[in-house]
Amino acid sequence: MKVDIQEMDEEEIIEEIQTLCEKREFAKLKNLLSEMNPADIASVLDEVSANQRLLMFRLLAKEEAAETFVELDSDNQESLIHAFSDSELKEVLDELYLDDAVDVIEEMPATVVKRILRNADSETRESINTLLKYPEDSAGSIMTPEFVDLKKDMSVEAAFKRIRRTGIDKETIYTCYVCDSSRKLIGVTTVKELLLHDYDDVISDFMETNIISLNTLDDQELATQLFDKYNFLALPVVDMEGRLVGIITVDDAIDVIQEENTEDIQKMNAMLPTEKTYLKTSVFETWKSRFPWLLLLMISATFTGSIITGFEDKLAAMTVLTAFIPMLMDTGGNSGGQASVTVIRAMSLGEVTFRDFFKVIWKEIRVGLVCGLSLAAANFIKIWLVDHLIMHNDDITLIVDLAICLTLVVEIVFAKFIGCTLPMIAKKVGFDPAVMSSPFITTVVDAVSLLVYFGIATALIPQLH
Amino acid sequence: MKVDIQEMDEEEIIEEIQTLCEKREFAKLKNLLSEMNPADIASVLDEVSANQRLLMFRLLAKEEAAETFVELDSDNQESLIHAFSDSELKEVLDELYLDDAVDVIEEMPATVVKRILRNADSETRESINTLLKYPEDSAGSIMTPEFVDLKKDMSVEAAFKRIRRTGIDKETIYTCYVCDSSRKLIGVTTVKELLLHDYDDVISDFMETNIISLNTLDDQELATQLFDKYNFLALPVVDMEGRLVGIITVDDAIDVIQEENTEDIQKMNAMLPTEKTYLKTSVFETWKSRFPWLLLLMISATFTGSIITGFEDKLAAMTVLTAFIPMLMDTGGNSGGQASVTVIRAMSLGEVTFRDFFKVIWKEIRVGLVCGLSLAAANFIKIWLVDHLIMHNDDITLIVDLAICLTLVVEIVFAKFIGCTLPMIAKKVGFDPAVMSSPFITTVVDAVSLLVYFGIATALIPQLH
Numbered sequence: 001m002k003v004d005i006q007e008m009d010e011e012e013i014i015e016e017i018q019t020l021c022e023k024r025e026f027a028k029l030k031n032l033l034s035e036m037n038p039a040d041i042a043s044v045l046d047e048v049s050a051n052q053r054l055l056m057f058r059l060l061a062k063e064e065a066a067e068t069f070v071e072l073d074s075d076n077q078e079s080l081i082h083a084f085s086d087s088e089l090k091e092v093l094d095e096l097y098l099d100d101a102v103d104v105i106e107e108m109p110a111t112v113v114k115r116i117l118r119n120a121d122s123e124t125r126e127s128i129n130t131l132l133k134y135p136e137d138s139a140g141s142i143m144t145p146e147f148v149d150l151k152k153d154m155s156v157e158a159a160f161k162r163i164r165r166t167g168i169d170k171e172t173i174y175t176c177y178v179c180d181s182s183r184k185l186i187g188v189t190t191v192k193e194l195l196l197h198d199y200d201d202v203i204s205d206f207m208e209t210n211i212i213s214l215n216t217l218d219d220q221e222l223a224t225q226l227f228d229k230y231n232f233l234a235l236p237v238v239d240m241e242g243r244l245v246g247i248i249t250v251d252d253a254i255d256v257i258q259e260e261n262t263e264d265i266q267k268m269n270a271m272l273p274t275e276k277t278y279l280k281t282s283v284f285e286t287w288k289s290r291f292p293w294l295l296l297l298m299i300s301a302t303f304t305g306s307i308i309t310g311f312e313d314k315l316a317a318m319t320v321l322t323a324f325i326p327m328l329m330d331t332g333g334n335s336g337g338q339a340s341v342t343v344i345r346a347m348s349l350g351e352v353t354f355r356d357f358f359k360v361i362w363k364e365i366r367v368g369l370v371c372g373l374s375l376a377a378a379n380f381i382k383i384w385l386v387d388h389l390i391m392h393n394d395d396i397t398l399i400v401d402l403a404i405c406l407t408l409v410v411e412i413v414f415a416k417f418i419g420c421t422l423p424m425i426a427k428k429v430g431f432d433p434a435v436m437s438s439p440f441i442t443t444v445v446d447a448v449s450l451l452v453y454f455g456i457a458t459a460l461i462p463q464l465h
Numbered sequence: 466m467k468v469d470i471q472e473m474d475e476e477e478i479i480e481e482i483q484t485l486c487e488k489r490e491f492a493k494l495k496n497l498l499s500e501m502n503p504a505d506i507a508s509v510l511d512e513v514s515a516n517q518r519l520l521m522f523r524l525l526a527k528e529e530a531a532e533t534f535v536e537l538d539s540d541n542q543e544s545l546i547h548a549f550s551d552s553e554l555k556e557v558l559d560e561l562y563l564d565d566a567v568d569v570i571e572e573m574p575a576t577v578v579k580r581i582l583r584n585a586d587s588e589t590r591e592s593i594n595t596l597l598k599y600p601e602d603s604a605g606s607i608m609t610p611e612f613v614d615l616k617k618d619m620s621v622e623a624a625f626k627r628i629r630r631t632g633i634d635k636e637t638i639y640t641c642y643v644c645d646s647s648r649k650l651i652g653v654t655t656v657k658e659l660l661l662h663d664y665d666d667v668i669s670d671f672m673e674t675n676i677i678s679l680n681t682l683d684d685q686e687l688a689t690q691l692f693d694k695y696n697f698l699a700l701p702v703v704d705m706e707g708r709l710v711g712i713i714t715v716d717d718a719i720d721v722i723q724e725e726n727t728e729d730i731q732k733m734n735a736m737l738p739t740e741k742t743y744l745k746t747s748v749f750e751t752w753k754s755r756f757p758w759l760l761l762l763m764i765s766a767t768f769t770g771s772i773i774t775g776f777e778d779k780l781a782a783m784t785v786l787t788a789f790i791p792m793l794m795d796t797g798g799n800s801g802g803q804a805s806v807t808v809i810r811a812m813s814l815g816e817v818t819f820r821d822f823f824k825v826i827w828k829e830i831r832v833g834l835v836c837g838l839s840l841a842a843a844n845f846i847k848i849w850l851v852d853h854l855i856m857h858n859d860d861i862t863l864i865v866d867l868a869i870c871l872t873l874v875v876e877i878v879f880a881k882f883i884g885c886t887l888p889m890i891a892k893k894v895g896f897d898p899a900v901m902s903s904p905f906i907t908t909v910v911d912a913v914s915l916l917v918y919f920g921i922a923t924a925l926i927p928q929l930h
Contacts, residue, residue, distance in 0.1 A: 035675045036675065037675065037677065037695060039694050039695050039696075160660070163660060164660055164661065167657065167660060167661065168661055173657050173660070174639050174656070174657075174698075191639070191656055191660075192632065192638050192639075195625070195628060195629055195632060195638070195656075196629065196632065196633055210500045210501070210502065212502065227719060228719055228720070228723055229504050230502060230504050231504075231716035231719075232716075233639075233698065233715070250698070250715050250716075250719075251696035251697075251715075253719070254692060254693055254696075254715075254718070254719065254722065255693070257719065257722060257723070257726075258693055258722070258814065261722075261726045262810055262814070264730075265729075265730060265733070265806060265810050266806070266807070266810075268730070268734070268806075269733070269802050269803055269806040269903060270799050270802070270803060271803050271806075271807070277811065277814075277816045278807055278808070278810075278811035278816055278817055278825075279811070279816060279817060279821060279824065279825075279828075283828060283831045283832050283835060284835070286807075286828070286832045287832055287835045287836055287839070290800075290803050290832065290836055291835075291836055291839055291840070293799070293803075294796060294799055294800060294803075294836060294840055295839075295840060295843060297795060297796065297799055298792055298795070298796045298840060298843075298844065299847070301791050301792040301794075301795040301796065302789075302792050302847070304791035304792070304795075305788040305789055305790070305791050305792050306788065308787050308788045308790070308791065309785075309788040309858075312784045312785075312787070312788070315784060315787060316781055316784050319777045319780060319781050320774075320777075322773050322777070322780060322787055323770040323771065323773045323774040323777070324770055325770070325773070325790065325791070326766050326769035326770050326773065326790070326794060326911055326915075327763055327766040327767050327769070327770050329766075329791060329794060329795075330762060330763070330766040330769075330794075330904075330907065330908060330911065331759060331762065331763045331766065333798075333904075333907075334735050334758070334759055334762055334904045335755075335759060337734050337735070337904065338734055338735060338736050338755050338758075338759075341730060341731070341733075341734040341736075342731075342736070342743055342751075343743070345727055345730050345731075345743075346742065346743035346744070349723065349727070349742075351742045351743055351744060352743055352744060356744060359744065360743075360744075363744075363748060363751070366748045367748050367751045367752055367755070370748060370749070370752045370756075371752055371755055371756055371759060374752070374756055374760075375756070375759055375760060375763060378760060378763075379763065382764070382767070393774075438734060438903075439795075439798075439799045439802065442795065442798075443795060446791055446795065450791075
């Protein structure tokens with residue numbers, strides 16, 4: 001019976017595989033695994049026992065094994081490495097792309113790293129050590145030093161020969177880089193260009209010389225912005241002297257884009273970033289990512305509370321004012337959050353830079369005014385109609401209504417202003433703008449809103465004088 | 466003097482270009498533009514006057530012109546189309562990839578669409594009309610019907626001949642699709658594979674037959690998940706009968722990923738999604754995207770206010786309770802927001818599905834308990850130390866402190882519970898889970914928190930009996 005894996009969902013596949021494993025039908029199992037994509041094999045291997053994992057891993061073809069290995073959870077990579085013989089480890093290492101090897105190593109404890117490096121050949125070891133030295137989140141840390149390099153006076157035929165000879169070990173062969181004798185990057189071409197030219201044509205005649213490249217120390221976010229803008233399959237990374245030292249491939253760029261987006265979303269919502277997927281993060285780890293911000297914001301919010309304490313007497317004299325505190329706090333927080341999130345996102349997409357500082361502020365103030373006035377109008381009518389006329393709440397006079405709505409306008413304009421400026425200033429002074437998240441903005445806006453509210457109320461309402 | 470555009474920033478380039486334009490130094494201008502990447506030319510063209518834009522556009526080489534055109538703002542595309550002669554329009558259309566043409570058309574008013582379709586040849590017109598019919602955000606709507614198709618009994622040599630002959634008009638040639646006589650997709654191979662095989666080898670001997678493909682009606686989010694997981698350069702899209710009708714390329718996938726992320730972030734923070742970049746969205750458009758949610762949340766928050774009104778007498782009897790309302794509201798909102806945002810993100814990355822419903826709830830309840838207990842402990846000590854002992858606030862008794870901290874635990878567990886369940890339920894019933902955003906969760910949690918607060922306080926504190 002042929003197993004059609006196209007029609008099965010992951011749980012069925014895992015079950016089928018475990019059955020084959022227990023029945024020791026290894027030929028069938030090997031066959032089934034060979035039909036699967038490495039990313040899918042890895043999902044299965046992450047779910048089975050350590051013994052089964054090792055057994056199945058040994059059934060994989062060499063190249064498939066390496067591709068599966070990089071997709072595994074780092075805990076499972078580690079347990080496999082412990083179970084490997086030195087020669088097995090060497091075999092896997094030889095098949096890994098260097099940037100993947102570095103990704104694996106970065107998650108391993110020191111003893112495992114030592115064993116890995118001991119089993120790599122000296123050239124690989126040196127490359128890995130170089131890559132490990134680049135700062136986290138730099139272009140250098142996500143690049144691979146394995147690329148196709150050509151010479152400018154090569155013919156198309158010679159270029160194809162070189163690609164055929166060296167291409168099997170490269171992560172991408174489709175973008176080829178032309179370097180001069182001092183390894184300086186002088187041109188770029190693609191396999192598509194090569195295919196569309198005659199065998200006798202010389203590369204320097206048609207290579208692209210207006211090259212967009214990154215420096216090893218550039219932030220990886222810049223890399224994602226360039227991929228987004230220019231639709232490349234790979235980007236060259238050069239060192240301070242303009243020498244080509246590596247490339248970033250589009251599949252790695254997608255991983256970085258999704259990671260950075262997840263990180264931004266976590267920070268924007270008052271969480272410390274976690275690297276693992278949600279279901280694989282333990283309760284304690286989740287707590288660790290959420291507790292610090294909650295604590296900080298809780299403490300900040302007690303200042304807001306002390307503002308209320310300062311006006312306790314007046315609130316006691318006119319308790320109706322208390323009923324509007326939640327509405328004012330929520331609306332201020334939401335308004336500020338909208339502005340900060342929009343600006344943070346625009347900055348991380350590269351649409352807004354510090355140069356646009358005043359343009360952004362001017363825009364947010366106008367948006368704040370329009371939002372404030374329209375919400376205040378809606379609120380004014382609602383309070384008068386519902387609370388005063390229908391619910392017969394006589395404490396709500398026109399003056400009270402006015403004080404509330406005036407507060408709304410002021411707090412919304414302020415919220416939009418502070419919501420857009422704090423992230424830009426944070427970025428300017430070298431902090432991550434996403435930390436100026438909406439919860440943080442909310443806390444600031446809350447305090448100011450209450451001050452404005454009590455100030456306006458005291459000024460307008462005769463009973464509070 | 467050679468202008469080195471590598472060393473100039475965008476504003477300098479725009480200035481240089483405008484000077485050349487005014488001096489009517491078109492040869493120099495043409496030269497400068499030919500060195501630039503289409504995406505950069507488009508940024509410049511978006512900034513200059515309509516006349517200058519047309520003038521510069523006419524200086525571009527045919528292919529470069531088309532690539533620049535797709536990168537322009539849709540308003541500027543429209544104004545260019547109005548200025549084009551029919552033959553100019555035809556020329557640009559002929560150079561556009563079909564999926565790009567569709568993207569352009571989708572933003573145009575009906576009269577412009579008619580003119581575009583009139584100037585396209587009948588085959589193109591038919592393809593465009595087919596693509597326009599796919600639902601928004603479906604795989605069909607972002608695919609291009611232009612791909613390299615091979616036959617299974619072709620030799621590698623024949624395959625390369627075909628790629629050379631037909632490849633120039635394809636968006637990607639690197640992934641090649643093998644179809645049978647009824648256009649059913651039966652295999653996939655890559656130019657890399659082809660290059661590494663002998664000229665006489667036959668494609669069916671080495672093509673990949675375990676194909677991962679999308680259906681035309683699949684959501685585009687599924688496409689982005691597959692690109693993220695499998696590191697493809699292109700994904701095939703098949704119709705209900707399994708016939709290959711188009712491909713999605715990785716550069717389009719990146720655009721979709723960034724669009725979807727921006728949309729998610731906007732929705733998570735109580736905004737309607739906007740398509741334009743931040744600085745290009747007018748004040749009114751920004752207001753339109755922000756006002757509806759602010760209004761809705763403001764109205765919901767008035768219910769929270771009415772809960773306070775219901776306890777007005779008790780609050781007047783014990784005003785110290787009011788001071789902790791902001792802290793309780795903020796902490797509840799933040800806790801719920803953390804849970805909802807985490808689950809929404811995990812769902813859009815495909816890490817969590819409805820199958821994990823109870824697993825997620827169980828996890829969030831435990832996280833809620835740990836967060837709640839640790840925050841309550843911190844808060845208990847802080848209130849006793851700071852407010853009672855240092856600030857000598859005698860209204861704060863041990864019982865009051867206990868009531869506040871108990872409320873914290875209950876509201877945080879509730880917030881985590883509601884924060885993770887609402888997005889999953891929303892997705893299950895066909896809504897966008899991102900709409901169950903943290904501001905919305907905050908409003909729900911606020912109301913419940915206050916009820917819990919007043920309930921616990923009334924039960925515990927003798928003065929309120």
